[in-house]
Amino acid sequence: MTSAANSGFTASDLPSVYAPASVESRLYEQWVERGYFTADATSDKPPFCIVIPPPNVTGQLHMGHAFEHTLMDTLIRRRRMQGYETLWLPGMDHAGIATQNVVERELAKQGTSRYDLGREAFVERVWEWKAEYGGKILGQMRRLGDSVDWSRERFTMDAGLSAAVRTIFKRLYNDGLIYRAERIINWCPRCLTALSDIEVEHFDDDGELVSISYGPITVATTRVETMLGDTAVAVHPDDERYAHLVGTEIELPLTGRRIPVVADEHVDPAFGTGAVKVTPAHDPNDFEIGQRHNLPSITIMDERGVITAPGPFEGLDRFEARPAVTAALRELGLIVAEKRPYVHAVGHCSRCDTVVEPRLSLQWFVKVESLAKAAGDAVRDGRTRIHPAELEPRWFAWVDDMHDWCISRQLWWGHRIPVWYGPDGELVVVGPDDEEPKGEGWKQDEDVLDTWFSSGLWPLSTLGWPDETADLKKFYPTSVLLTGYDILFFWVARMMMFGLYATGGVQPFHAVALHGMVRDAHGKKMSKSFGNVVDPLDWIDKYGTDALRFTLAKGANPGTDVPVSDEWVQGARNFVNKLWNATRFAVMNGATSEGELPNPQALSALDRWILSRLARTAAEVDAYLDDFQFAKACDELFHFTWDEFCDWYVELSKLPLERGGAEADTTRRVLGYVLDVLLRLWHPIIPFATEELWRNLTHGESLVVAAWPSGLVTGGEKLLDVETVFPDDEKLAADLRAVVTEVRRFRAEQGLRPAQRVPARLEGLASTALAPFENQIRSLARLQEAESGFNETAGVVVGLGGREIRVSLDLSGTIDVAKERARLAKALDTALNEVRIAEEKLANPQFTGKAPRPVIDKMRARLEGAQGDVVRLRSQLDALPPEPSG
RNA sequence: GGGCGCGUAGCUCAGCGGAAGAGCACCCGGCUUACAACCGGGGGGUCACAGGUUCGAACCCUGUCGUGCCCACCA
Numbered sequence: 027m028t029s030a031a032n033s034g035f036t037a038s039d040l041p042s043v044y045a046p047a048s049v050e051s052r053l054y055e056q057w058v059e060r061g062y063f064t065a066d067a068t069s070d071k072p073p074f075c076i077v078i079p080p081p082n083v084t085g086q087l088h089m090g091h092a093f094e095h096t097l098m099d100t101l102i103r104r105r106r107m108q109g110y111e112t113l114w115l116p117g118m119d120h121a122g123i124a125t126q127n128v129v130e131r132e133l134a135k136q137g138t139s140r141y142d143l144g145r146e147a148f149v150e151r152v153w154e155w156k157a158e159y160g161g162k163i164l165g166q167m168r169r170l171g172d173s174v175d176w177s178r179e180r181f182t183m184d185a186g187l188s189a190a191v192r193t194i195f196k197r198l199y200n201d202g203l204i205y206r207a208e209r210i211i212n213w214c215p216r217c218l219t220a221l222s223d224i225e226v227e228h229f230d231d232d233g234e235l236v237s238i239s240y241g242p243i244t245v246a247t248t249r250v251e252t253m254l255g256d257t258a259v260a261v262h263p264d265d266e267r268y269a270h271l272v273g274t275e276i277e278l279p280l281t282g283r284r285i286p287v288v289a290d291e292h293v294d295p296a297f298g299t300g301a302v303k304v305t306p307a308h309d310p311n312d313f314e315i316g317q318r319h320n321l322p323s324i325t326i327m328d329e330r331g332v333i334t335a336p337g338p339f340e341g342l343d344r345f346e347a348r349p350a351v352t353a354a355l356r357e358l359g360l361i362v363a364e365k366r367p368y369v370h371a372v373g374h375c376s377r378c379d380t381v382v383e384p385r386l387s388l389q390w391f392v393k394v395e396s397l398a399k400a401a402g403d404a405v406r407d408g409r410t411r412i413h414p415a416e417l418e419p420r421w422f423a424w425v426d427d428m429h430d431w432c433i434s435r436q437l438w439w440g441h442r443i444p445v446w447y448g449p450d451g452e453l454v455v456v457g458p459d460d461e462e463p464k465g466e467g468w469k470q471d472e473d474v475l476d477t478w479f480s481s482g483l484w485p486l487s488t489l490g491w492p493d494e495t496a497d498l499k500k501f502y503p504t505s506v507l508l509t510g511y512d513i514l515f516f517w518v519a520r521m522m523m524f525g526l527y528a529t530g531g532v533q534p535f536h537a538v539a540l541h542g543m544v545r546d547a548h549g550k551k552m553s554k555s556f557g558n559v560v561d562p563l564d565w566i567d568k569y570g571t572d573a574l575r576f577t578l579a580k581g582a583n584p585g586t587d588v589p590v591s592d593e594w595v596q597g598a599r600n601f602v603n604k605l606w607n608a609t610r611f612a613v614m615n616g617a618t619s620e621g622e623l624p625n626p627q628a629l630s631a632l633d634r635w636i637l638s639r640l641a642r643t644a645a646e647v648d649a650y651l652d653d654f655q656f657a658k659a660c661d662e663l664f665h666f667t668w669d670e671f672c673d674w675y676v677e678l679s680k681l682p683l684e685r686g687g688a689e690a691d692t693t694r695r696v697l698g699y700v701l702d703v704l705l706r707l708w709h710p711i712i713p714f715a716t717e718e719l720w721r722n723l724t725h726g727e728s729l730v731v732a733a734w735p736s737g738l739v740t741g742g743e744k745l746l747d748v749e750t751v752f753p754d755d756e757k758l759a760a761d762l763r764a765v766v767t768e769v770r771r772f773r774a775e776q777g778l779r780p781a782q783r784v785p786a787r788l789e790g791l792a793s794t795a796l797a798p799f800e801n802q803i804r805s806l807a808r809l810q811e812a813e814s815g816f817n818e819t820a821g822v823v824v825g826l827g828g829r830e831i832r833v834s835l836d837l838s839g840t841i842d843v844a845k846e847r848a849r850l851a852k853a854l855d856t857a858l859n860e861v862r863i864a865e866e867k868l869a870n871p872q873f874t875g876k877a878p879r880p881v882i883d884k885m886r887a888r889l890e891g892a893q894g895d896v897v898r899l900r901s902q903l904d905a906l907p908p909e910p911s912g
Numbered sequence: 913g914g915g916c917g918c919g920u921a922g923c924u925c926a927g928c929g930g931a932a933g934a935g936c937a938c939c940c941g942g943c944u945u946a947c948a949a950c951c952g953g954g955g956g957g958u959c960a961c962a963g964g965u966u967c968g969a970a971c972c973c974u975g976u977c978g979u980g981c982c983c984a985c986c987a
Contacts, residue, residue, distance in 0.1 A: 042947070210985085228984075235987085247987060260987095294986060302987050310985040371913095371984075384985080416917085420982070423915070427983090511982090547924070547936095549980090569949095580935085581925085586917095589924055593936060600949045611946035657926080661934070676946075767953090774941065774953040781944045808944080863931080872967035881930050881968090888931065 040613060040722055044606040046570025049718045054168055062106075062730045063173045065113035067496035072739055074110035075501035076102060077485050078174065079509045079517070080182065082121035083156045084128045087166045089544040089552060089590065090510065092562035095170050096575040096711075097541060097582060097656055098508050102173055103710035104651060105505075106730065109738035113501050114173060115488050117180035118160055122440035122477035123217060123225075123377050129155050129439075145438050152439045156181075169563060171571050171713050173730070178497075180488045182480040183441070189458035190487035191480050192444045194528055196457040203393045203527075204433075206453075210313040211432050213385035214375040215331035215344075219436040220389050221375060222476060223429055224515055226382050228371040237299065237363035238355055241276045243268065243287065244362055246298035248370065249308075250355070251347040253278070254335045255326040256285055258304040260315055263289040265300055279360050280337070280351070288319045307386045323386055331383055344383070390434040390443060390473070394523065398425040400531070401522035409533045410522070413654050414584040417511060417540055424515050425522075433476045440474030447471070458492075482520030485534040492528075507535040508654075510543060511585060539654040540585050544578070547591030565595045572712035573599035579711050580660035601664065602715050605708065608672050609719040612697040615683050619698035619724045621745050628692045631795065632802075635759035636675040638752040639666060640700055644736050645748040647707055656711075663707055671700060674763060678802050698723060703735045703746050758795050761826045762803060765796070768824045769807040769833055775849065776820070776841050783810045787818070789832040796831075812836065820846070823902055825894050847906055854899040860892035 057063065065075075076098050081091055098114060106112040126140075129152050133139055140148040160181070167174065180187060198204040212221040233248040243259055256278055261268040268287065275284040292315060293302050306316030307323040316323060326335040331344040338354070339347050355361050373382040402425040404410045405418060412418050434443060444456045449467025456462050462470070483491070485507075489498040503525075507518065518538055525534030545551055546558040553559065565574045576598040581588035623629075629637075643666040650659035679697060682689040702724055709716040709729045720729045737744040769786075778784065786809035791797055804810065818834040820841045867873050867885050874882060 040946095043949070223984095245987080249987085292986080297986065304987095309987080311987075312985090314985080370987090373985095420916070423983075429985095515983095545924095549924075583926075586925090591924085591936090594924085596949075597936065600947095603949050604947065607947035607950090609946085614946070661926080665934085672947090673951090677951095770952060771954085777941075779944095780942050780952055860931085867968085870967060874967085876967055877930070884930080 040606070040610040040719075042607065042610070044570070044603050044715055046566075046572065046714060050169070050171070050571055050714050053714055053717050054171060057173070057728070057730055058176060060728070062728065063114070063175050064177050065111060065175050065497075065501075067111075067500040069111040069500075071109060071111035073113070073501050073505070074102070074105040075113040075115070075504040076506055076508065077115045077488055077504055078117060079507075079513070080117045080119035080180075080481065080484065081163055082124055083118050083160050083163070083181075084121055084124045085159060086162055087170075087562065089560060089562050091166075092170060092574060093544050093578045093582070093588060094508060094510065094541060095167065095172050096578045097539075097654075099170070099172050099575075099713070100579060100651070100656065100710040101506060101508070101654075103713065103730070104734060106173070107706065107709070107732060107734040109733070109740045111500070113175055113178070113497075115178050115180065116164075116167065116172070116174035116176065117484075117488060118156075118163060118182070119481050120156070120181065120183045120440060120477065122435060122437055122474060123219065124477075125152060125155070126437050126439040127217065127377055140438065148438055166563065169566055169571060171575070173713075178488070182477075182484070182487075186490065187480060187483070187487040188441055190483050190491055191441045191475065192456065192458045193492045194483060194524060195444055195475075195479075196455050196460075198392065198527070199455045203397065204390060205393060206388065206390050208386060208388045209391070209432075210308075210310040210384050210386055211389055212373060212382045213329070213387070214378065214380055215329065215383050216378050216380040217375060217437075218329055220385075220387065220432050220434060221382065222432050222478075225376045226373040227376045228373055230369050231372040233368045233370050233372070235298070235366055235368040236352060236361060238279070238303075239360045239362045240278065240303070242271055243276060243301045244299045245301050245303040246363075247303055248368060249348070251333065251339070251344055251351045252305040252308045252326070253303055253351065254281060254333070254337075254339065255305045255307050255324040256303045257306055257316065257321045257324055258285050258319065259287050260290045260293050260302045260304050260319075261287065261300060262293040262295040263291065265289075265293075265295045268301060279358060280354060281335075286319075286321075288315070288321075290315050290318060308384055310384050313384075313386065325386060327383065327385075329385070389432050390445075392431040392433055394428050394431050397523035397527055398428045398519070400526045401425045401519055404522060404526060404533045410535060411537045413537060413539045417514070417585055421514065421519075425519060428519075431476075433479050434471075434473040435476055436472075437474050440477060441480055443471035443473050443475060445471045478516055478520050481517055482524045483528075485521055485525060486528055502529075503533050504535045506537045506539055508539045508541065511540040512543065514538075514540065537654075541582060542585060542587035545587050545589045547589055547593070549587065549589050560590075560592075565592070569595050569599040570602065570714070572602045572715050576601065576660065576712050579656045580664065582656035583658075584654055601668065602712060604668060604672060605704075605712075606715055606719060608667075608676055609701050609705070609723055611676060612694075612701055613722055615679075615694060615697070617694045617698035617701070617723065619695075619702035621699075621702060621724075623699050624692050624695040628688065629696070630689075630692070630798070631755045631758050632675070632678055632762075632799065633692065633696045634752040634755040636671065636696065636700055638750070638756055639670055640703055641746060641748045641751055644703065644707060644746055648736055648748070651710075660711065663704075663711075667704060667708075671704070674759070675700070677806060678799075681802050681805050705729065706732055706735045706745075754795075761794070762796055762799055764826065765803055765824045765831055765833070766806045769809065769822055772820070772822045772835075773808070775845060776837070778837075781808065783808050785810055785812045785816055785836040787812045787816065787834045789834060790829065791831050794826065794829055794831065807833075809833070809835075819907070821902065821905060823898050825891070825898050827891075828894075830894070830898055843906055843908075847903065850899055850903050850906070854896065854903065857892050857895035857899060861889060861896060864889035864892060 081087060102112050102114045130140055212226045214221055235246050235248055236250050237244055237246045240259060245259060271287045272289045275286050278285050292311060304312045304315050306313045306321055307325040326333055327344060328334050333339045333342045333347045339350055342350055375382055402422055405412060405421055412421060446454045446456060446463045446468050454463050485504050489502050491498055521534050550556060550558060562574060573595050577590055577595045643662055646662045647659045679693045682693045705716045705720040706729060717729045726732060733745060735746040736748050788800055791800055817836050819837045820835045822833045824831045864885055
């Protein structure tokens with residue numbers, strides 16, 4: 027389909043400044059309407075699939091999302107152009123604890139709480155929240171230009187995905203890989219839920235180590251209040267100091283209880299007094315010791331961290347109880363060494379920063395050993411590759427030493443644990459097709475699953491698993507998982523474990539590409555407390571989506587953080603405008619492209635030069651993007667576009683275009699062709715401006731579905747043969763640039779106005795390959811023909827390999843001889859130094875004997891070049907007119 | 913406590929065994945009709961420090977200092 031908007035373009039359709047707002051939403055909605063982003067599971071094309079790391083419905087997309095989405099969209103768009111059947115599957119995550127916290131905070135502002143509402147009404151409220159913020163997120167993705175398949179949008183709490191959760195839960199349970207047990211878990215006394223190990227962040231806190239006398243033995247602790255729950259004192263079995271006490275009982279102060287002294291390997295005799303108080307209900311190590319020695323567990327705190335042990339401390343908060351217990355002990359004279367400052371790592375809830383309390387409770391766990399091993403093996407044997415590979419050791423270190431995963435959460439928002447308990451202690455796990463037990467005394471588990479349980483199924487569940495859907499067959503395993511290194515363990519590890527388990531060994535993705543974090547201009551983390559957070563939409567409004575995307579992509583070195591700042595987005599905007607104007611120039615001069623080049627015979631050396639460089643650039647871009655090296659690809663394209671194409675080829679094209687005729691015709695075709703290819707190469711990164719320009723230039727349907735220049739994966743004709751390069755013409759262009767630059771430098775130094783035309787002779791040019799381009803050289807260097815009465819007052823000599831070209835100028839006045847002499851003298855100095863270094867190297871038999879051939883050849887060339895420079899510079903110095911006296 | 917990474921131009925970063933690079937910033941000169949969101953020219957780095965390996969080191973090895981991150985149930 028060719029819409030009316032596609033036809034009848036004229037040069038005037040392109041304003042002299044690119045205005046993103048006038049094209050972005052128009053093009054985006056058109057792309058969606060035309061179905062370009064919708065995947066066809068029945069197609070014969072090879073698949074390329076990315077499932078989006080689902081953003082949390084908690085809020086809006088931040089710069090990190092903009093970054094991640096830019097990279098994914100770049101991969102997807104390129105593959106689409108290469109002829110793959112591409113699917114970028116969008117969706118969102120219910121994000122259990124995070125979302126619940128946000129909504130609870132909202133309720134608190136309104137003076138109410140989830141307890142006032144009750145479970146059902148609260149969950150209803152969260153769904154309303156999801157409707158509002160989920161909508162915002164989808165709108166932001168459209169602004170970013172994400173070419174996602176909207177017909178396949180998913181949410182982790184959709185019916186289908188919830189069925190997948192029940193399926194895997196039941197399967198794991200039946201295989202003995204999910205179990206329920208009373209264990210010490212990380213408990214957040216504010217969120218009132220269990221946390222998994224990775225939801226706990228450790229910070230160094232200033233604690234106080236207090237030594238307490240338990241009669242014959244002294245123990246040290248940072249958590250004095252827990253002594254109320256002590257049920258033993260442990261010492262090392264080989265510790266002779268305490269050997270006589272092992273097996274005896276001592277009195278626990280303040281409680282009147284008698285507790286045993288036990289011997290346990292875990293105790294480090296060198297630390298503190300070598301004796302440890304044991305509180306099995308409130309410390310993971312102590313719990314282990316308790317298990318080994320059959321000690322009772324005495325819980326002294328409730329779920330909010332309030333002391334429940336009967337006595338004077340009952341009802342105190344844990345942090346009030348600490349000084350209170352200490353004071354009571356001191357009164358009894360039992361504080362034997364005054365407390366001393368002690369820095370140690372304390373766990374905090376990653377969601378609300380509250381100090382985590384180890385707590386004994388009944389929870390559900392996934393037994394991870396075999397699952398984690400499989401996840402490690404998939405990377406070890408190359409089924410899944412991690413990019414950059416330097417991050418692999420981290421992966422192995424983690425999956426090879428992973429604790430069982432606590433999956434139950436005492437929350438209301440999430441997938442409720444599919445387990446029912448009967449009146450007589452029965453326990454039934456309910457799969458998606460099972461009947462839920464009904465009747466007197468049957469009750470479903472009150473808890474929900476850890477949010478990572480459902481997102482761990484994401485690549486499977488979004489494609490329809492456990493059903494054998496067409497999508498699943500076509501697109502699983504997915505091609506790439508692109509995400510931040512910060513959730514390698516939270517999420518990637520879980521998807522690997524579940525994916526491999528559910529499919530009997532098929533990895534969920536062929537590659538994991540890890541990107542860094544977006545930071546501010548000084549490498550600082552973007553965070554609300556620093557006040558350096560920027561909303562991506564602000565920059566999009568200010569500079570356009572393409573500018574933001576380019577800024578992010580060109581900073582994307584694998585696995586490293588990306589600094590961004592307003593200035594850099596501005597620079598990117600400038601570049602987009604540059605590309606805009608280059609195309610505008612071409613279109614205004616009648617350039618078009620139908621993807622074909624003019625007859626090779628008609629091409630000039632300069633035409634071949636730019637085509638050669640274009641081919642090389644395309645090849646580089648392909649190699650870099652295949653390797654997730656976004657920054658390098660951008661750099662390569664950027665420099666070709668601006669420094670070579672715009673600054674030289676476009677400038678050089680002005681003369682033939684002006685002259686008209688066949689030469690102009692060829693130039694127009696080359697301009698059109700190069701831009702056609704260039705816009706295709708740029709499109710995955712900056713989709714909007716390129717699309718608008720390309721339609722103007724080629725009158726084609728859309729870049730989204732145009733062919734990638736270096737060819738389709740399905741074969742067929744290539745637009746650009748990246749193997750066809752012209753080294754001789756590249757050399758010629760380099761020579762031309764050297765001559766022009768040298769003259770410009772001289773002019774600038776002598777203070778000539780850039781536009782001022784100067785009479786000049788170009789000597790020695792005729793015998794070189796540059797001869798046909800004398801007019802172009804004159805045009806770029808602002809040199810006019812030498813007429814009669816030409817009076818040489820200055821000369822610039824440019825050495826080109828063996829030959830040299832002398833440009834003699836009539837400056838109709840005096841030049842600054844002193845300045846020129848100083849410059850030449852300095853250059854001569856450098857050249858002489860070069861000669862010396864090269865001669866020494868080549869005279870060294872060690873070097874000539876051991877260095878590889880190309881290195882020696884290079885050194886010879888370096889010597890010859892420098893020698894030539896010396897001769898040339900000396901003659902130039904001699905030729906300088908005498909300096910005016912006085 | 914363990915592990916990983918980084919210290920290269922004023923700033924942010926590439927380069928990771930054969931002549932020190934980019935963007936931005938800076939200095940000089942220009943509205944040369946695609947673009948002043950531009951054009952032309954220029955300055956600027958004992959590649960943290962000290963040893964070592966090598967014909968040759970920013971790049972490999974050792975140590976030191978500085979800095980960042982991840983993991984961690986030693987009271």
